[in-house]
Amino acid sequence: MMVMLSLPYLPGSVEWVYEQGDVKAKLAISDRNSSFVHIYDARAGTNEPIISREIHMGPVKVMKFNPVYDSVISADMKGIIEYWSPSTLQFPEDEVNFKLKTDTNLFEIVKCKTSVSAIEVSPDGKQFSITSPDRRIRVFWFRTGKLRRVYDESLEVAQDLQRSDAPLYRLEAIDFGRRMAVEKEFEKTETAPQPNAVFDESSNFLIYATLLGIKVVNLHTNKVARILGKVENNDRFLRIALYQGDRSNKKVRKIPTAAANANESKEPLTDPTLLCCAFKKHRIYLFSRREPEEPEDATKGRDVFNEKPPADELLAVSELGKAAASSLPENVIMHTTMGDVHMRLYPEECPKTVENFTTHCRNGYYDNLIFHRVIKGFMIQTGDPLGDGTGGQSIWGREFEDEFHNLRHDRPFTVSMANAGPNTNGSQFFITTVATPWLDSKHTVFGRVIKGMDVVQVTLHFP
Numbered sequence: 119m120m121v122m123l124s125l126p127y128l129p130g131s132v133e134w135v136y137e138q139g140d141v142k143a144k145l146a147i148s149d150r151n152s153s154f155v156h157i158y159d160a161r162a163g164t165n166e167p168i169i170s171r172e173i174h175m176g177p178v179k180v181m182k183f184n185p186v187y188d189s190v191i192s193a194d195m196k197g198i199i200e201y202w203s204p205s206t207l208q209f210p211e212d213e214v215n216f217k218l219k220t221d222t223n224l225f226e227i228v229k230c231k232t233s234v235s236a237i238e239v240s241p242d243g244k245q246f247s248i249t250s251p252d253r254r255i256r257v258f259w260f261r262t263g264k265l266r267r268v269y270d271e272s273l274e275v276a277q278d279l280q281r282s283d284a285p286l287y288r289l290e291a292i293d294f295g296r297r298m299a300v301e302k303e304f305e306k307t308e309t310a311p312q313p314n315a316v317f318d319e320s321s322n323f324l325i326y327a328t329l330l331g332i333k334v335v336n337l338h339t340n341k342v343a344r345i346l347g348k349v350e351n352n353d354r355f356l357r358i359a360l361y362q363g364d365r366s367n368k369k370v371r372k373i374p375t376a377a378a379n380a381n382e383s384k385e386p387l388t389d390p391t392l393l394c395c396a397f398k399k400h401r402i403y404l405f406s407r408r409e410p411e412e413p414e415d416a417t418k419g420r421d422v423f424n425e426k427p428p429a430d431e432l433l434a435v436s437e438l439g440k441a442a443a444s445s446l447p448e449n450v451i452m453h454t455t456m457g458d459v460h461m462r463l464y465p466e467e468c469p470k471t472v473e474n475f476t477t478h479c480r481n482g483y484y485d486n487l488i489f490h491r492v493i494k495g496f497m498i499q500t501g502d503p504l505g506d507g508t509g510g511q512s513i514w515g516r517e518f519e520d521e522f523h524n525l526r527h528d529r530p531f532t533v534s535m536a537n538a539g540p541n542t543n544g545s546q547f548f549i550t551t552v553a554t555p556w557l558d559s560k561h562t563v564f565g566r567v568i569k570g571m572d573v574v575q576v577t578l579h580f581p
Contacts, residue, residue: 120143120160121145121160121161121163123145123147123158123165124165125147125165127149127150127151127152127154128149128150128151129147129148129149129150130147130148130149130150130177130178130179131146131147131148131178131179131180131181131192132145132146132147132148132181133145133146133181133182133183133190134146134183135157135181135183135190135204136204137185137188142159142161142162142168143159143160143161144157144158144159144160144168144204145157145158145159145160146181146183146190146204148177148178148181148192149177149178150177151177152172152177153172153173153174153175153176153177153178153194154170154171154172154173155170155171155172155173155178155181155192155207156169156170157169157170157204157207169206169207170207171207173192173200173202173207174192174194174198174200175194175196175198176194176195176196176198177194177195178192178193178194179193179194179195179233179234180192180193180234180235180236180237181237182237182238182239182246183204183239184239184243184246184260185243186239186242186243186244187210187213187214187243187260187261188203188204188205188210188213189201189202189203189204189210189213189214189260190202190203190204191237191239191246191260192237193227193233193234193237193248195233196228196233197227197228197232197233197234197250198225198227198228199219199224199225199227199234199248201213201214213261214260214261214262214263215261215262216262216263219263221263222262222263222264223258223263223264223265224258224263226256226265227248227250227256230250230252230254232250232251232252232254233250233251234248234249234250235248235249235250235251235312235313235314236248236249236312236313236314236315236357237314238314238315238316238317239260239317240317240321241317241318241319241320241321242321243260244259244260244261244321245257245258245259245260245266245317245321245337246258246260247314247315247316247317247324247326248315249312249313249314249315249326252272253270253271253272253273254268254269254270254271254272255267255268255269255271255315255324255326256268256269257315257324257337266337267324267337267340269324269326269335271326271328271329273298273301273329276298276301276328276329276330277298280294286342286345287330289330289348289351292507292538293351295538295539296351296537296538296539296540296542297329297330297351297354297539298329298538298539299538299539299540299542300354300397300539300540301329301354303397303539303540303541304354304356304397307397307398310356310397310398311356311357311395311397312356312357313326313327313356313357314326314357314358316358316359316360318360318362318390319362321337322336322337322338323335323336323337323343324337325358325360325392326358327354327355327356327357327358327394329354330345330348331345331346331347331348331350331355332345332346332347332355332358332392332394332405333345334346346392346405347394347403347405350403351560352540352559352560353396353397353399353403354396354397355394355395355396355397355403356394356395356396356397357394357395358392358393358394358395359392359393359394360390360391360392360393361390361391361392361393362388362390362391363388363389363390389406389407389408390406390407391404391405391406392404392405392406398540446463446465446469446472446473446476447463447465447472447476448462448463448464448465449461449462449463450463450475450476450479450565452484452570454573454577456573456576456577456580457570457572457573457576458569458570458573459549459567459569459570459573459574460567460568460569460570461533461565461566461567461568462565462566462568463475463476463533463564463565464523464525464563464564464565467521467523467524467525467564468521468523468525468562468563468564469521470518470519470521471518471521471535471543471562471564472564472565473513474512474513474514474518474543474545475547475564475565477513478501478513478545481513483503483545484500484501484545487500487501487502487503487505488500488505489577490502490505490506490507491507491548492577492578492580494551494578494579495551495552496550496551496552496554497548497549497550497551497554498548498549498551498574498577498578499536499546499547499548499549500546500547500548501536501544501545501546501547502545502546503545507546510544510545510546511544511545512543512544512545517541517542517543517544518541518543519541519543520535520537520540520541520543520561520562521562521564522559522562523563525563525564526555526558526563527550527553527554527555527556527557527558527561527563528553528555529553529566530550530551530552530553530571531549531550531551531566531567531571531574532549532550532554532563532565532566532567533547533548533549533563533564533565533566533567534547534548534549534550534557534561534562534563534564535547535561535562535564536548536561537560537561543562547564548561549567549574551574551575551578
């Protein structure tokens, strides 16, 4: 640990504001309940600030240091943007090409009646990006304060792209619906990490997370160069950081021999790594050029499952499971026009799901419903009174949460809940006809077919 400061106020934004080689390791801390910003020397061993001043009219929400021009960009709760020197806390007149903010576009955030979620500065110091709750990413020129680019990532734009013919931006309907549900949940969660938009080391590419995945945008051509993580449909990436390696380091990772022959005259390739966090996930995700290893032991593959749930959660789940197991049925027979399908249920592992399913069975909710979704070599799905995959609700009249446990989609004839995203269970369920491990921790497994497998197979041929 470098330093621990005892503060007489509640801290808001915190930012290092010094360059490598500086004598003082200056740390800027804003007061969450006032407009003051305090500068501390982390090496001084004191809790007294070097300098303090009111920068904004209200509490500072975000600060970002621009080391190239020795300036700090900050924004308050109302979206007002200010430039200031970390040494004097005054406007850095010598570093910019304007004197009045009316000559810039720095009031753009206020004009749009939004605020600032995050600020990132390009490595060359010439640009900075701002992400806002209105789902727009704005890129400004630092010295002039002029707006360079605006990228609209609103849900309305995402829906328009989904309806378009552009394959790069389209998803399967069920996947898109799931992601839209996550987006709406994210909007309601104030404690979620705020998304940001970072620059690559050339300052020509802007990288930020969206509903589709992580977009890499060429600022010069104004086109999307790549989308990362599009297939990771269970993760909504939010905040990101980019490490592109140190080219001064002699230990540069070499490219494979076949590729090296075609690039002998070129400098060795680095292995850039993008680090991300995701909504409601206690994990760090890393994207790189390397393909993940595929060992025989599945527990040693790409995904490292090392989270341990809190003790109170384990106790609550255990008590709930014991109480539910004593009253909920463990076997159900589903009568179809093709024959009977016998299912074994697991009330101890997922009491709420089994309660919902068996109550619907008793009440006749599933009577005369069709298998509205039949995919050969995958599964059959039913439970929708409308018969088109858009209807159905739980016995509580609302969506209910997932119940993930040690049961997996590791074999055919697994009975699992259909959903449109995390914690959106209703009445629809499906029966797999093959092992589908990619559905683990996405859909609640609550039963297995123990008799009537032939009926399930026959149903596959009658879409």
